[in-house]
Amino acid sequence: MKYLIIGTGGIGASIGGFLASNNNDVDFIARGENLEHIKKYGLKIKSGIKGELNLPKIRAFSSEEYVDKADVIFICVKSYSINDIIPIIKKVSHENSLVIPLMNGYGVGERMSNSLNGVKVIDGCIYISAFIDAPGSIVQLGSLFKIVFGTRKGIQIDSNILNDIKNTLVDCGINTILSEKIEADTFQKFSFVSPCAACGAYYDITVGAMQEDGEYRETFKELCEEIKQIGNKLELNFDVDITEASLKVLDSLNPDSTSSMQKDIKAGRKAEIDGQIFDVVRLAKNLGVEIPVYYKIAKHFGYAL
Missing domain, CATH: 3.40.50.720 (NAD(P)-binding Rossmann-like Domain)
Structure with missing residues (x-):
């Protein structure tokens, strides 16, 4: 092929x-x-x-x-x-x-x-x-x-x-x-990428900072819990706990890593803020899900109702 x-x-x-x-x-x-x-x-x-x-x-x-x-x-x-x-x-x-x-x-x-x-x-x-x-x-x-x-x-x-x-x-x-359940699998991936990008960009930190216990890791976990609520509202059937799975992925990464969205923001390039943060807020609003941590970060990056 x-x-x-x-x-x-x-x-x-x-x-x-x-x-x-x-x-x-x-x-x-x-x-x-x-x-x-x-x-x-x-x-x-x-x-x-x-x-x-x-x-x-x-x-x-x-x-x-x-x-x-x-x-x-x-x-x-x-x-x-x-x-x-x-x-x-x-x-x-x-x-x-x-x-x-x-x-x-x-x-x-x-x-x-x-x-x-x-x-x-x-x-x-x-x-x-x-x-x-x-x-x-x-x-x-x-x-x-x-x-x-x-x-x-x-x-x-x-x-x-x-x-x-x-x-x-x-x-x-x-x-x-x-x-055989790609809708759930793609959402599960998104449920890691989005919190990681949002947390990393908000605090301007590397993955290593989120791998250590403390404020940054707690924010990452809170974002994972919020996006998990959206997945549950969509009635996606996950084989694992979304937050635990995302933490395992996070901890497997090179500590010096940052998301591509974060790299783009720092370099002054167009970044995927809309797709990785604002889309989550819009989806939660449509589904009637409260996500205060996401909303705080979205406002920081210019999201407006």
Whole structure:
């Protein structure tokens, strides 16, 4: 199968780099200085799992340059870019293409599907700490690299195709789960990412500060409890306690890690504040759930009723 990675930041480059390192057919859509560097020199990944990967023959294109069609399309852009990439997905898809969004947020696949009539969009989430440290160079921290994907209720996809994708990712060294309850799994991921980003950005701290007992960890736990109330109101059936699961993920991360949202805020770039914080407040309001800690942090970042 031909794989296409749309968005070649830390997440997209890590997925595509692992695929390419195992001789899979994979293309990248990137932009700016990162794109130009990859075109000239290839992609380098400093991986906690695979060591140093030097991939000089990576195929990278701008969205305008790409003229091929892909079988599996991983969407690895920021949540605020969904509307911008819809025309790109339409352009690079054929009638049997499968789109797998791996983005921060809840309900992303359904929202994308509503704008992509005729294109098969499922849902997914990823657990990884990875970032660009220089054009064409990625750092993937630690041993946590897990992809969970699956079909929403009412969506029919050939199970052989789904298993083929899963096995390909596993063969590349990526822990991959084919989920039968993807709505709950994507919300569970969001229930970690959102509190971690909100707490880290509010206090301007690293993951290590939240790993230690004290105010920061307590705030993280309070945010987890609030978002858990939303999940319960949505009647999602979780196999684990959301707060306990999020604490385990938190404690497994490199202490020096920060969320991509926090990095963007500090760098003065556009950040996913709306999708990771404000969307939670809106959803809670619609469901009649009280989330005072989230609301306090949302107000700090400019949320207004």
